[in-house]
Amino acid sequence: MMDDDYEKFEGVISRDEFERKVNEKIKEFQGLLTREGAISILASELGVTLSQPKDVSITISDINEGMTNIDIVGKIARISEVKQFVRRTTGTTGKILSLELADETGTIRVALWDDDADAASTLNAGDTVEVVGAYAKKGLNNSLELSLSRKGTVKRSDAEVDVPVKGPEHVEIASLAENMYNVTLVGVVAGVSDVREYERSGRSFKVCSLFLRDNTGQVRVSLWNKHAERTRSLSMGDVVRFVGCHTKMGLNGVEVQTNSYTQFETNPDIDGLSLPTIDADVQLSELSTDNQFFSVRGVVTQVYEPRSFFRDDGTEVMVGSLEIEDGTGSCKVTLWEEKAEILSTLAPGTSLCLEGCRAREGLDGLEISIGRSGRVTPSIPDEVDQDVPAEGLARVVEAKDGALKVASAHGRFTILTDVEFEAGTLVRYAGAVDGTQVSASSVTRSDEHYPSLDELTSPPRHAIDAVDAGRLVSIAGLVRAATKVREDCILLRVDDGTGTITGYCSDGVDEGREYAFIGRTIDNGVGVEFVSQDLQPIDAEREAYRLLEEFGEYD
Template identity: 30%
Template sequence: MDDIDTVYEKLEGIISREEFEAKVEEKIEEMHNLCDVQTAALLVAHNLGATDAGVETTKIADINESSSNVNFTGKAVSIFEPKEFSRDDGTTGRVGNIIVADETGSIRVTLWDDLADLLKTGDISTGKSYNISGYAKEGYSGIEVNIGRGGGISESEENVKANINLSGISDIKDGDSDVNVVGMVLDVSDVRTFQKRDGSQGRVRNITIGDETGKIRITLWDGRTELADKLENGDSVEIINGYARLNNYSQEVEIQVGNHSSLRKTDREVEFEEDYTPIADIIPGQPYSIKGAVSGMGDLKEFTRSNGSEGKVSNIYVSDETGRIRIALWDEKAELVDKVDIDTPIKIIDAFAKSGFNEEVELNAGGRSKVVVD
């Protein structure tokens, strides 16, 4: 093992040559023969604390595009299912991703081909610490580390404290990438299907989450819609590596969760309190939440939309100590008109304000809204 002589010179007195070589062989086997002897030796030296054994280690916060080859230790906090792709030469490749973190921050790590398979077999799992050797480059959502044949990943005995930089919901802006946020689930929608430009069928789903700074709508696409299957109102969830985008219809910033993002339950405690607006302060052009009592009701009407689908609408009036406003309830919500009486306490959440009949302000409670009858 001439390739490891230089590495072992830094370890004399710490471990015998025979023990060191045995650990190198174990490391190669642990990595399923996916790294060379030199890389395995460096990783073993790193585990043994030999900081001058040719292994220059760094913290995640210090990794940038000019870092080139990097060695660091981090805890896996999210794992993404590997995907296959076709190369220009006709061969099939595989690629998978994990998010790892240390006490200084988090970063995406990309594994290729045989290394990506380790994500399927369970050899790499969340909550464990790993020594990682790879090269840094600008990726899909910022700097990431790629591990190919020249790098490696192996489990570390170090108990890394993972620090994920979390955003407060009110601080999230249009265009933000690598958004990490924790919030309380306030609402989970059903999965909706749509036709993509290529003719295939897509799926989309929304959840709304809140924290002590505000609330925000989360959009889950295609396979990610299943992440919300077991969520219930009141659960705490953690979103890693989402991206923020302005919804042109509502003019509100939303978080998109696609193939490069993760969403999962967390034990973190999150505080949220709905912000209710006095009826007298409502102006057209934005969503509001109000609470009061039913002070008027209209009839439920059915109609046919221009696309041939059937719809329902009804109207109620809600009053609080500042005023009275008309609420248009659409589709399933329209049936509530038959379930409430005058003076029934009610909350209308995330209804959009517009100028209605005689230019009076009214609220529309559609698919994005929630109605709570106390």
């Protein structure tokens, strides 16, 4: 700014007070503000003019550090979301939004705070805007940027700015080096880890790693919080583009770090893009040690208890294994560290999707290994997401308040109609489906052959080792494991003493408690699973009396 930062403040505040207030500003913004930026804000608050008494309308290439009262028109090339942070000195919440402004001479970052950030949140890339009353300072990564003075504004403009807004050129993975900033990276997902959650200084964070590959190499990318959450919907083979990330040196070479300002695009439309093919859904019969970072689908045939051992450095490591088959062959799968924890939720017959796999020779032949860079997720059957049929047959359970509560082979649902029928009546309906409701266009009595109401609401109780696919059954057993695999889907492992079975439900259940399930059994190609339509906790005393009655030992 100038040789003596205090010179313009002399006679307004003391030098000690000046230094104290500057340091307070820097702390208040958690290191997001440089000393020059803090001095500019303090000058604005105290009415001190640092330079340039009149507003100056200039181009981006004319901007130099220390300039104030800048007016400039440009087109938004990129814009971030509004980010919240807590000021350390006051404990109050602040907001920041950044945008990249472009004109015919170059680009510059504009940082907007609090109310200015909220006001700019309606802007989009490609908008032409006028920035009024800004000052220039060194910001992130020591790059020149603009911030608004107290009376500064950013607003849309009708001015013509002849700058095409296009995606920045991406860097090839082989060209990445330590301490590169504002990097654009494009690649195909070769592996993605589970999202991990942890706390630090009383705040919760989420983190995930994915492995990105292009025609020149492969790199690890770390994603945080909202970006980490988005990886839950990623699959191997998806193309992603990151705009505005940076590099650092990791344990195994250069790694890429994202932040809240990074743009994260999935399967973008990029002309002329050429990327390698990832081995997705490899058949077990075709597996070889050449397969690295591949995905495979299979059904669990055997689950082994995990075990722990200690590395040479004294750290404890958990490892477990299971066996799968896919109709073409079978293979042992070794799960490392936190991946082994999923074993407690699995039963023979569970369908799995394994991503980020590596094939290697084990003691008993070829096997699959999955570590932190991989992901193990149950394959949710299509039946879980099947909507109520828009037309079909159902038995009336109850008629009340302009609606029919009905039961069918697809489960229980509601038909909205003014027509009333007695309980047990078989009806044929048609209408528009909304979740578990059908707004009926027609409802008529039917004499067709169909299971009775008792068979639909109280199907026969089956032992797990005796169930077969394609039936509506009642299963009672102890829930050994309940794992949320999707917001509306819980994976169950149920044990009734005769065997275990994998099931799926949407309602909350407690591990270690017994339930009676009504559901439809399905064939996953190797074994039988069930999709719950209704469940009730079992009262132990009542269940004991039921068994006594069933076997004629209670009068």
